[in-house]
Amino acid sequence: MKTEVITSVKLIAVVFEIFWRDILQPAGGEYTASLLVILISILLGGIALGVGHAFGLKKLSLFGKEELAQAIISSALLGALALIVAGLSTGAVAFGAKGGCYGAADAPVIDFAACNMREISNSALNISQLAYKASAISGFAGSLRINIGIASTQPFASLSQSSGELFRMGSNFSLLYAIGSSWESILLLISAKALTVFFPIGLLLRSFFATRKAGAAIMGLCVSLFVFLPIFLAAFYTSFEEADYFAAAQGALRGYDERFSFLPQIDLEKENSLKSAINSLAEGDFASQTDMLFAPMSAYLGVAFDLLVLYPVISLLLSLVFARELYVALGGSLQFFWRDA
Numbered sequence: 387m388k389t390e391v392i393t394s395v396k397l398i399a400v401v402f403e404i405f406w407r408d409i410l411q412p413a414g415g416e417y418t419a420s421l422l423v424i425l426i427s428i429l430l431g432g433i434a435l436g437v438g439h440a441f442g443l444k445k446l447s448l449f450g451k452e453e454l455a456q457a458i459i460s461s462a463l464l465g466a467l468a469l470i471v472a473g474l475s476t477g478a479v480a481f482g483a484k485g486g487c488y489g490a491a492d493a494p495v496i497d498f499a500a501c502n503m504r505e506i507s508n509s510a511l512n513i514s515q516l517a518y519k520a521s522a523i524s525g526f527a528g529s530l531r532i533n534i535g536i537a538s539t540q541p542f543a544s545l546s547q548s549s550g551e552l553f554r555m556g557s558n559f560s561l562l563y564a565i566g567s568s569w570e571s572i573l574l575l576i577s578a579k580a581l582t583v584f585f586p587i588g589l590l591l592r593s594f595f596a597t598r599k600a601g602a603a604i605m606g607l608c609v610s611l612f613v614f615l616p617i618f619l620a621a622f623y624t625s626f627e628e629a630d631y632f633a634a635a636q637g638a639l640r641g642y643d644e645r646f647s648f649l650p651q652i653d654l655e656k657e658n659s660l661k662s663a664i665n666s667l668a669e670g671d672f673a674s675q676t677d678m679l680f681a682p683m684s685a686y687l688g689v690a691f692d693l694l695v696l697y698p699v700i701s702l703l704l705s706l707v708f709a710r711e712l713y714v715a716l717g718g719s720l721q722f723f724w725r726d727a
Contacts, residue, residue, distance in 0.1 A: 423589040424464065427457040430593070453593065460589055463605070463716070467581075470613055496616035500573035502623045503694070507566030509632045510559045510690050516639035517556030517683065523646050524676050525549030548676050555683055559690070566694040573616070580612040592716065599717040606712030610705040618701035626697075628689045635686040638679050646672065 435450025437443065528546035585608040591601030 421464070423586050423593065424457055424460050427453055427460065427589075427593040431455075431457055449595075452595070456593060456598075459716075460592065464589075467585075467609060467613075494577065494616070495620050496573055496577045496612060499616040499619040499623065500570050500577065502619070503566050503570040503573060503698075506628060506690060506693050507563050507570065509628070509636075510566060510694065511563040513632070513635050513639065513683065513686060513690075514556045514559035514563060516636065516643060517552050517559060519643050519647070520639055520676070520679060521549045521552035521556060523643070524552060527646075527672060545673060545676055552676075552679065555680075555687060558687060562687075562690050562694050569694065569698050573619075576611045576615070580608045584608045599713075602715075602717035603709075603713045605716055606709040609712055610709035614708050615701055615705040618704055619698065622697040622701065623693065626689070626693065628686070628693055631682070631686040631689045634682040638682045642675060642679060645675070 431450045431453030433450070434446050434453060438445070438447025438450055524545045528549055584604055588601045588604030588606075588608060591597040592605060593601070
């Protein structure tokens, strides 16, 4: 028995030396914590297996076999994950990534997805600000009243409703900006912490039978959110361009602002100034120009909703399906292989 224990200890020492010299030190970075967890699992399994054989403790020996087998699976999973992440570092090219969000050649797809989310959110914010300006201009015009003798008239009274609609559309774009910013924060959190914090925690919990399912759930979720979620998002973002819709909406709103921004600045105390402004609005076909804003804005609102709400939700649901399958695969026990050993 003493000889078996000494042999097990020597084997563990050799494994530790190889693991530290050839695997742990070269890897470093985001995989260090995960590798340490695997090493601890190997050490525990080796000690349990050696002591169990030495003293004839079948349950302890079985536990050692289970831990070693789970450590091997964890090592294989970590290696596969490292290869996938390395492949995804240049995977943005496969999705047709271009423009400012393409970034460095080795940038992971999740950073590409987060950058796209940020740019689309900023575009929605830009349209929101311009829509609020257009709402203020049309609302001011709708409130103008001219007194002619005992009669009075509001030549642009119908624009009060258009002003309210422009304000609501601006609020919708503001909401989309908030949603997009939240998605961006989530993606950046996943990019920064999924592999360095949560995945090692999942590995550690998976190393023990009592918490194996919880660890498998965390690992499956980390892999799905870091790998599959950005892949789906990148596929959507490179398949559906929003630049043309944004340019059309922005151009219409900016042209409207440049043409009629003088209106809220007129001196209402001067009758001639007011009449001149109303004549300018009438000659410029102000009412129809206001109505023409809604078509490009509505088109871009639909596209922005798809890119900031619909597609991310679909991507998340698909990722959760993969997470569940990984949980089922990683959460099981291997004792049936050697139950009778």
